[in-house]
Amino acid sequence: MGRRLNTKLPSIRTRTSLPNLPSLLEKEGKYREQQRSGYNKRHSAKQASELQPGDYVFIKDLKRQGSVLTRHQNPRSYIICTDQGTIRRNRSHLVATPAPSSSPALVSTQVREQSSPGHHVSTPRTPHSPRPSPTAVSEGNSETQPRVSRSGRPINPPKRLDL
Numbered sequence: 001m002g003r004r005l006n007t008k009l010p011s012i013r014t015r016t017s018l019p020n021l022p023s024l025l026e027k028e029g030k031y032r033e034q035q036r037s038g039y040n041k042r043h044s045a046k047q048a049s050e051l052q053p054g055d056y057v058f059i060k061d062l063k064r065q066g067s068v069l070t071r072h073q074n075p076r077s078y079i080i081c082t083d084q085g086t087i088r089r090n091r092s093h094l095v096a097t098p099a100p101s102s103s104p105a106l107v108s109t110q111v112r113e114q115s116s117p118g119h120h121v122s123t124p125r126t127p128h129s130p131r132p133s134p135t136a137v138s139e140g141n142s143e144t145q146p147r148v149s150r151s152g153r154p155i156n157p158p159k160r161l162d163l
Contacts, residue, residue, distance in 0.1 A: 048076070051071075051096060056099060059094060060093045065082070
């Protein structure tokens with residue numbers, strides 16, 4: 001727009017006027033807003049709620065829970081404290097949870113803490129009946145019935161081997 005055109009065609013030497021910059025920026029801003037709103041409507045985009053420091057979250061990609069330390073300088077990013085360290089995640093990977101749920105690892109440590117050396121909890125044992133050995137069962141079975149495959153079909157040995 002502002003450069004001199006290099007052409008062999010004859011032209012009038014008057015300079016073309018530049019567009020009005022503020023009105024051009026306003027027009028482009030309106031166009032961008034229309035594009036943004038159309039995209040968001042088409043893709044059902046929703047504005048995620050803000051997380052506050054101390055909020056408990058579930059981290060989707062790690063399948064782990066943590067708490068929000070601070071908001072990161074990048075947009076929609078948060079610094080999260082987990083049991084394995086501090087990480088940064090985008091808001092789309094975080095699900096706000098009301099309170100930290102107890103994971104199996106936490107439950108087992110709580111059970112160990114509650115049971116002290118003086119308190120021993122015993123589980124009742126059930127008496128086991130002695131099982132016959134698998135070879136004894138197979139020997140008795142082979143005389144009365146032919147062997148059976150997993151699908152239930154009888155296994156007949158070839159007659160040429162005289163078994």
